[in-house]
Amino acid sequence: MKKIKLILAAMLVCAMSLAGLSACSQDTAPYEFTVGILSGAQIPAFELGTPGFQNRLTELVEAEGHQVRFIYQNAAGDPAMSTTIANTFAAQNVNLIFSLGTSASQQALPVADAANIPLVYGIITDPVGAGLVTSMSTGASSALPMETQVDLLEELLGSGLDAENRVAFLFTTDEANSVASLERLQAAAPADTIVPFGIPAAGLEHLTQHFINIAADPTIRAIYIPQDNQITGQMQMVQNLNRSQNPDRRLPVVVADLPIVEEGAVASLSVDFEANGSAAADIAFGILMFDRWPANFYSPTAASLSLYVNTTEAEALGFEIPSSMLDRASRTF
Numbered sequence: 001m002k003k004i005k006l007i008l009a010a011m012l013v014c015a016m017s018l019a020g021l022s023a024c025s026q027d028t029a030p031y032e033f034t035v036g037i038l039s040g041a042q043i044p045a046f047e048l049g050t051p052g053f054q055n056r057l058t059e060l061v062e063a064e065g066h067q068v069r070f071i072y073q074n075a076a077g078d079p080a081m082s083t084t085i086a087n088t089f090a091a092q093n094v095n096l097i098f099s100l101g102t103s104a105s106q107q108a109l110p111v112a113d114a115a116n117i118p119l120v121y122g123i124i125t126d127p128v129g130a131g132l133v134t135s136m137s138t139g140a141s142s143a144l145p146m147e148t149q150v151d152l153l154e155e156l157l158g159s160g161l162d163a164e165n166r167v168a169f170l171f172t173t174d175e176a177n178s179v180a181s182l183e184r185l186q187a188a189a190p191a192d193t194i195v196p197f198g199i200p201a202a203g204l205e206h207l208t209q210h211f212i213n214i215a216a217d218p219t220i221r222a223i224y225i226p227q228d229n230q231i232t233g234q235m236q237m238v239q240n241l242n243r244s245q246n247p248d249r250r251l252p253v254v255v256a257d258l259p260i261v262e263e264g265a266v267a268s269l270s271v272d273f274e275a276n277g278s279a280a281a282d283i284a285f286g287i288l289m290f291d292r293w294p295a296n297f298y299s300p301t302a303a304s305l306s307l308y309v310n311t312t313e314a315e316a317l318g319f320e321i322p323s324s325m326l327d328r329a330s331r332t333f
Contacts, residue, residue: 033095034071036097105132118288125142126177143299177227261331267307309325
């Protein structure tokens with residue numbers, strides 16, 4: 001934290017100057033922090049998390065009489081580009097890097113570590129498993145409390161999960177966050193009620209057969225999709241397959257990403273990604289202003305989740321969303 005400590009020392013000198021205790025040039029007070037923002041891809045979650053971070057950090061820094069400048073770069077899903085962007089930030093001598101997404105954060109961390117720049121991440125499902133909880137890296141996780149997901153599925157289906165009421169878990173097998181989400185959901189749900197249907201990276205052609213198998217299994221009554229960019233990025237395809245493979249058994253699709261509900265899912269009880277970015281900003285502010293690192297990274301709680309429902313999609317599927325969910329939904333489409 002050498003860079004942060006130097007900044008704090010300069011700010012202290014300025015404070016002493018104002019008290020007539022020493023000299024300080026005008027351009028050191030207020031201080032302008034520079035923060036590099038590395039977005040791993042152009043997806044709705046990151047596009048919401050970025051302004052949440054910027055607005056909150058600006059508010060906090062300006063309340064202390066200082067300024068913050070942001071440099072935004074998007075890696076467009078390319079890990080090599082994430083490394084290049086992180087190196088550019090280091091060359092620009094930024095005070096802190098805010099990274100969105102697991103891959104981008106993993107690529108940025110070695111660069112930040114070598115340059116002694118704090119790394120704060122956002123919208124990451126499993127920061128511990130990803131190796132992102134270090135002396136140089138902390139932030140805001142988007143990992144859902146899985147008990148809330150089981151409760152949502154059971155409320156949606158009007159039945160407890162059991163051998164005759166199971167859920168298909170649609171995910172990318174190469175995506176560490178999705179695998180971790182599968183394990184956590186299976187641990188929270190009754191045994192053998194969460195049925196995995198995985199596809200490899202760049203393996204969207206496997207979805208058709210999966211939907212054929214899902215439609216043929218009468219015990220599967222819903223589909224769950226975690227924070228999996230490959231699959232949620234193809235919600236039109238998911239929607240079409242769900243409607244076409246067995247018109248008599250169109251199933252409600254529950255997603256872990258709130259913005260995806262409008263694109264064709266029935267419901268989501270999940271993280272407000274703008275609030276996730278804001279939580280990361282609170283952490284970044286403590287580091288920038290006071291070299292104060294949290295004891296733990298931020299994790300969402302049941303009370304912080306929002307519920308979105310899509311009545312239009314439910315009607316198209318011939319599915320009725322329980323009134324209890326409609327009454328408390330934050331947004332309805």
